[in-house]
Amino acid sequence: LISARIQRYIDNLAEGWTAFWCPRHGMPETAIQVIAGSAIARLAALPATHPHERLVGREFELQLPFDFVEKEFLGDRYGEYGPVVPGNADYAVQVRSDMPDSEYWWMRRGRNGK
Numbered sequence: 001l002i003s004a005r006i007q008r009y010i011d012n013l014a015e016g017w018t019a020f021w022c023p024r025h026g027m028p029e030t031a032i033q034v035i036a037g038s039a040i041a042r043l044a045a046l047p048a049t050h051p052h053e054r055l056v057g058r059e060f061e062l063q064l065p066f067d068f069v070e071k072e073f074l075g076d077r078y079g080e081y082g083p084v085v086p087g088n089a090d091y092a093v094q095v096r097s098d099m100p101d102s103e104y105w106w107m108r109r110g111r112n113g114k
Contacts (some may be wrong), residue, residue: 001090001091002075002085002089003073003090005090006091007042009070009073014037015036016064016068017034017035017042017068018034018035018066018067018069019061019068020032020034020070020075020091021071022075024081024105028064029056029075029093030064039067074086074089075089075092076089076092077093077094078094079094084099
């Protein structure tokens with residue numbers, strides 16, 4: 001989580017199972033999920049194992065029972081297709097480990113995004 005805006009949003013979530021949007025693949029981003037309130041009991045009630053056969057040919061990201069997929073924040077699986085994370089990103093996942101240190105600009109920011 002990079003921006004103060006997305007951090008505040010998550011801090012204020014009190015109910016539901018929320019994921020963010022992955023524009024690269026056009027589906028929920030499962031690397032960041034917020035499960036709060038009564039959704040915690042729903043998570044606990046899911047089967048402990050998912051037989052592989054049930055997932056063959058199906059995207060795992062579309063099998064989870066999200067209440068909401070938030071599309072108002074900028075983020076993506078940047079490492080899959082580019083060498084940098086944009087300076088206006090709210091979140092980043094699958095960031096490449098071989099990027100130059102200068103590309104980890106968000107690591108130099110404080111908790112408040114400055």
